Amino acid sequence: MKSIRYALGAIAVAISLQSHACSVFLRDNMQLPLNTADVGNSDRLSLTRHYLTAREWTTEGASAEVDAAAFETERNPKELAALRGKNVKAFLVQLGLDKEKIHVYERVIELSGGKVDPDNKWQIGVKFVPICPPSGCQNLCNSPKLQGVASYAVTADTPGPAPGSNRFACGDNREPAKVRILETEVWTARTEEKKLTLIGNDGSGNRKPLADICYRVTTSAQEYIGVTDDQGRTERMQLLGPERTKIEMKVEVDRYPVSDDD
Structure with missing residues (x-):
C-alpha cells in the first residue's frame, strides 16, 4: 500500500459471474474455533447481508458454493468438514435459498510443518454468484456501485460503468x-x-x-x-x-x- x-x-470476508464478460460475486471467509462446527453470529449477519444483495442481482436469483473444510489436526476432520458444510447449507436454506442452488464441497486442510498457511486459514468459504438469464448478465457489469462486481471486461456489450x-x-x-x-x-x-x-x-x-x-x-x-x-x-x-x-x-x-x- x-x-x-x-x-x-480488522477480520474476514471477501467479496465472486460465471460469465466471461466480467466477474461478479460476494464471498464470506470464516475462521471457526478449532473442533467446532457452528458459525458465529457476526458471520451469520454477513452471510445474510450478502445473500439479500445477491438474490437481487437477477430475477433468477443467485446460487451459493460452500467450501467446507477442517484442519487435519482437528478431531475427525472429514466428519467435521461435512458437519460444517451441512450447518451452513441449513442456514442458507433458512434464509430462503433453494437447497438445489447450494453446492457444498468438503476437504481437509493439510498443514505445512505443523503450521496453518495464512492464505488457507479459513475453514468455511461461501461464494454467492448470480444465476444469469438467457440474455446473460452483461447488465451487471455496467451497473455503477453494484455490490459484488470484482472486475470488468471492456467489450462492446460490457463497456463498464460510465466514465466518472x-x-x-x-x-x-x-x-x-x-x-x-x-x-x-x-x-x-x-x-x-x-x-x-x-x-x-x-x-x-x-x-x-x-x-x-x-x-x-x-x-x-x-x-x-x-x-x-x-x-x-x-x-x-x-x-x-x-x-x-x-x-x-x-x-x-x-x-x-x-x-x-x-
Missing part, C-alpha cells in the same frame, strides 16, 4: 484543486459504530493525522462522505463486519505525494 494509512480494526460514475464530491471548499484519490480496503472484524482516524505521511515524511481530507467510506449497505476534522477524524459511522470496508481519500498531490513505503 502507498503512503496514506489509517487506523481501523464512481467519482465523489464532498461539497466543501477544502477539496483540493490538484487531486489524487488514494483507496484501500480493510477487514472490519465486527459491526460497530465509531469514528475513524485517518493517519498518513505528509510531503516531508512526517506521520500525522490527515486533517481536512475529503473521504468516502463504503460498506455493503451504506457509504459515508465527508471531510475529516482538525484531528483527522471522520464522522461517526456504522461499520459492518465481518466484511471489507473500502476507504477512499482525496488528497492534494503536492501536499501528500505517494511514496513506496508499505
